[in-house]
Amino acid sequence: MPDLRFVSRFQSTAEQAFAVFVLWFASTGALVPLLRGAQEVTVATQTDTALEADPVTLPMWIGVYALTLLLIIPRWKQFALVATRNKLLLLLVGLALVSMLWSVAPEVTFRRGVALVGTTLFGGYFAVRYSLREQIRLLAWALGIAALLSLLIGLALPSYGTAIDVFGQTAWRGIYSTKNVLGSNMVLGALVFLILAVSGRRWRWVAWTGCGLSLGLLLLSTSRTALIVFLTLLALWPLYKALRWHYTLAVPFLIVAVLLVGALSMLVSATWEPLLEALGRDATLTGRTVLWSLVWDMIRERPWLGYGYAGFWLGWEGPSAYIWRITRDSVPQTDNGYLDLWLDLGLLGVSLFALQFLQAFGRALAWVRWTKATEDLWPPMFLAFILLLDLTESAILKQNSLAYILYVAVVFSVSMRRGLPTLPRYIGEPQTKRPRQ
Numbered sequence: 001m002p003d004l005r006f007v008s009r010f011q012s013t014a015e016q017a018f019a020v021f022v023l024w025f026a027s028t029g030a031l032v033p034l035l036r037g038a039q040e041v042t043v044a045t046q047t048d049t050a051l052e053a054d055p056v057t058l059p060m061w062i063g064v065y066a067l068t069l070l071l072i073i074p075r076w077k078q079f080a081l082v083a084t085r086n087k088l089l090l091l092l093v094g095l096a097l098v099s100m101l102w103s104v105a106p107e108v109t110f111r112r113g114v115a116l117v118g119t120t121l122f123g124g125y126f127a128v129r130y131s132l133r134e135q136i137r138l139l140a141w142a143l144g145i146a147a148l149l150s151l152l153i154g155l156a157l158p159s160y161g162t163a164i165d166v167f168g169q170t171a172w173r174g175i176y177s178t179k180n181v182l183g184s185n186m187v188l189g190a191l192v193f194l195i196l197a198v199s200g201r202r203w204r205w206v207a208w209t210g211c212g213l214s215l216g217l218l219l220l221s222t223s224r225t226a227l228i229v230f231l232t233l234l235a236l237w238p239l240y241k242a243l244r245w246h247y248t249l250a251v252p253f254l255i256v257a258v259l260l261v262g263a264l265s266m267l268v269s270a271t272w273e274p275l276l277e278a279l280g281r282d283a284t285l286t287g288r289t290v291l292w293s294l295v296w297d298m299i300r301e302r303p304w305l306g307y308g309y310a311g312f313w314l315g316w317e318g319p320s321a322y323i324w325r326i327t328r329d330s331v332p333q334t335d336n337g338y339l340d341l342w343l344d345l346g347l348l349g350v351s352l353f354a355l356q357f358l359q360a361f362g363r364a365l366a367w368v369r370w371t372k373a374t375e376d377l378w379p380p381m382f383l384a385f386i387l388l389l390d391l392t393e394s395a396i397l398k399q400n401s402l403a404y405i406l407y408v409a410v411v412f413s414v415s416m417r418r419g420l421p422t423l424p425r426y427i428g429e430p431q432t433k434r435p436r437q
Contacts (some may be wrong), residue, residue, distance in 0.1 A: 015071065015129070019316035022064055022122060023142035026402040028175050062399055070091065072125050085415040088356035089408070093120050094411045095345055096309035101310020104319060107164040115399035118328060123408025131415055133199075133375045136192055139406070143189035144210045150174020150182060150217055151350065165222065171374050172220035183223025184389055185402070189214035191381060199374035222346055229388045236384055242375050243369040288335050288392065294323050295334050306346035309397075311345075333358050337390025341397060353396060356411070357383070363414040379410045 003221065072079050085088060096113050103109035126135060154161030154172050165171045171179040190211050197207035218226055242253045298312070298319060306312075313320045313333055324330055334340045342350050364379035386407055390396055396404035 017140050018071075019126060019130070020141045020145075023139055023402060023405065024145055025064070026119075026400055026405055027142060027146050028222070029177055029181075038359060053196070057135070061115065061118070065115075066120045069127050072121065075128055079124060082128060082366065082412050082416055083124060086356070086360075086411055088352060088359060089120075089411055092345075092349065092352045092356060092397065093117060095349055099305065099308040099311070099345060102305055105308065105311045105314055105317075108314065109308040109311050112399050114402075116309070116397065119399045119404055119410050123405040124412050126405065127409040127412035131375075132378060135409060135413070136195055136375055136378055139188070140196055140207070140210060141191045143185060143192060143214070146175060146185060146219055147189055147210070147213050150176070151213065154220070161243060163367065167359070169222060170183065171222040174217060174221075179221040180223050180225065180393065183218055183221040183226030184229070184393060184395075186214045186218040186221065187226050187385065188382075188402075188406075190218060190230060191233060191385070192378075195374055197377060214282065214414065220294070220313060225389075225392045229385060232388060233273040233381055235384060236381065237377065240365075240368050240380055241364060291323070291327065291331060291334065292336060292339060294326060295336075295339050295343065298322065299339070303342075304346045305348060306344050309344045310399075311344065312340075333394045335392055335394060337394045337396035340394045349397075358389075360411045360414060364410070367414055379414050381411050382406060 019031060057391050093116060097110070100109040100113065101104040126376070130138065150161065150172070153175050157232075161174050162170055165179060171181060174182045175181055176182040176185065185295060191393065193207045193211035196209055196330055200207060210427045215230075218230065237259055242250050242257075244250075245253070297304075307319055312318060315321070315330070316324065320331075338350065361380065361383050364383055368376055368380055386395060386403065389403070395401060398404050
């Protein structure tokens with residue numbers, strides 16, 4: 001008879017390998033950047049259509065969805081319980097599917113809506129199957145492998161790993177489609193490895209090495225947005241930790257912090273053009289503001305329900321033809337997650353997301369206040385990352401994307417914490433019992 005302990009260990013290792021693969025797979029855009037020519041990578045891999053048509057990517061994602069369903073079955077009761085605690089997220093995903101009824105491209109909305117459901121299932125499985133520390137460790141494996149491959153590709157095959165940006169500078173993109181994608185993923189990598197380095201004792205040097213490699217690639221990408229997001233997250237770190245102090249210290253500290261942030265915001269708003277010039281950017285954010293004004297014109301055509309999930313950016317065959325014709329540029333998205341969500345699901349979708357985000361953020365802050373472990377800073381740090389990233393990128397409600405997988409995992413994870421009081425009461429009244437998980 002087979003050794004049951006060996007079988008159990010093998011099954012556990014196989015599940016972890018599957019999770020790492022899916023996280024890496026979602027992070028890198030699969031194998032498309034390496035299978036296509038260097039000239040095709042920048043544009044083609046940014047579009048969902050290119051990924052759907054790829055003979056490698058589509059079957060692999062179908063396999064991921066199928067295997068995820070099989071892995072959920074043994075723990076379906078726990079999965080269903082946690083899912084019902086996140087009704088707003090379920091409503092948002094359901095709205096994406098139902099939007100095929102008014103979508104300008106119902107077949108595209110249905111197809112990508114099904115992919116969104118599959119991505120949501122994996123994010124939920126990841127949260128239910130693994131603790132927060134295990135999630136961070138597995139994510140570190142995925143992003144560490146991606147960072148190492150990006151370094152090797154950039155050094156050995158610069159025609160793939162580097163590109164000339166709009167300013168004529170050489171920027172690294174590694175195994176990713178653009179320098180901005182590399183930059184945003186390396187922000188996550190640096191943050192994850194930093195948490196492991198601060199919280200762990202064993203193999204700490206590996207975590208610091210991973211953090212250094214991620215930061216190095218972040219700088220080589222020359223992505224100013226990613227760099228600003230990372231610096232902002234570092235500034236938020238002590239603010240989140242201050243939530244754990246006694247309320248007589250925490251409340252004054254947070255009040256001073258809010259006042260400083262307000263003063264800094266006023267300073268930036270008054271001097272934003274010189275600051276952009278200092279960062280090597282123009283007042284249009286590399287043409288984004290011009291694009292956003294055109295997108296707003298299209299939003300006003302369908303403000304309440306949008307054009308249907310993934311129904312706008314369809315090239316010359318969709319409503320995006322209006323923008324392509326004016327800009328004379330085949331842009332694949334708005335480069336603003338909130339505007340893209342408004343295009344897809346209208347004001348209804350944006351409102352649902354805002355409510356759901358605030359709910360998750362409140363739960364994350366309450367849990368930080370309750371716990372002492374460094375890894376428990378991950379949920380509010382990641383939610384802040386999403387909030388900032390989507391100001392100049394599009395990561396909200398994107399099927400087969402790492403950002404959305406991690407968003408679902410964080411939302412599910414903080415909702416599994418039982419016994420948490422509301423945030424205002426908890427700040428003022430420290431509890432004596434640890435919440436159940």
